[in-house]
Amino acid sequence: MSQSAILIGPSILTADFLHLGDQLAEAEAAGVDYVHVDIMDGLFVPNISIGLPIVAAVRRATKLPVDVHLMMVDPERYVDAFAAAGADSLTVHVEATRHLYRTIQAIAAAGMTPGVTLNPGTPLLTVEPVLPIVGQVLVMSVNPGFGGQSFIPAALDRIRRLAEMIDATGREIAIQVDGGVNAATIAAVRDAGATKVVVGSALFDGASPVAAGMDRLRAALAG
Numbered sequence: 001m002s003q004s005a006i007l008i009g010p011s012i013l014t015a016d017f018l019h020l021g022d023q024l025a026e027a028e029a030a031g032v033d034y035v036h037v038d039i040m041d042g043l044f045v046p047n048i049s050i051g052l053p054i055v056a057a058v059r060r061a062t063k064l065p066v067d068v069h070l071m072m073v074d075p076e077r078y079v080d081a082f083a084a085a086g087a088d089s090l091t092v093h094v095e096a097t098r099h100l101y102r103t104i105q106a107i108a109a110a111g112m113t114p115g116v117t118l119n120p121g122t123p124l125l126t127v128e129p130v131l132p133i134v135g136q137v138l139v140m141s142v143n144p145g146f147g148g149q150s151f152i153p154a155a156l157d158r159i160r161r162l163a164e165m166i167d168a169t170g171r172e173i174a175i176q177v178d179g180g181v182n183a184a185t186i187a188a189v190r191d192a193g194a195t196k197v198v199v200g201s202a203l204f205d206g207a208s209p210v211a212a213g214m215d216r217l218r219a220a221l222a223g
């Protein structure tokens, strides 16, 4: 746990892949709570990122929870493979699978925490049917596909409405927010009800140390 009430997980999308082990060690030392891995297939999103061998390498390199975000069509094809690679949680898009409920069940059966997410243009109610069986809901606050984009302000209202939907279930479900989270936006995201954030370019920016980025986030949260 970091000092902040909200859990912070760096996305390795903008990390230096030539020195990924060092980057992860730096993040761990800076007090991040988990590691977020973005898998993009070039079809569901217009970009290709990384795949199973990197997830397995991240698993070997850190004791932190490994949280995998699948931006991939028909993600049910790879549930067991990501479990074998060492993912602790696996999040799929409602737009990407024809059998969302079955896919979520398969993720749980494979021993991972199931997560569901949705694009900024997808109605929030699409996640409601699986709230009884997920461990986290990820609110996308950018159009998925690239790091370094600007936060979409309408995400804040979606976080608030999702928090109400989750309250109504009586279940403990993490609300994770991904995209454009940085020192300028993190406090509003937390205040809206997020319990976990993904931070990409504000932690792995190719220039400043991860610890400096964490300091900026914590200062913003301390307000």
Ligand code: DX5
Pocket (backbone or CB within 6 Å): 011, 013, 014, 036, 038, 069, 142, 143, 144, 145, 146, 147, 148, 149, 178, 179, 180, 181, 198, 199, 200, 201, 202
């Ligand atoms: C976007 C990814 C995000 C992204 C976050 O498709 O899901 O995890 O890497 O990067 P930033 O924080 O730079 O928006």
Ligand code: ZN
Pocket (backbone or CB within 6 Å): 011, 036, 037, 038, 069, 178, 198
């Ligand atoms: Zn992500």
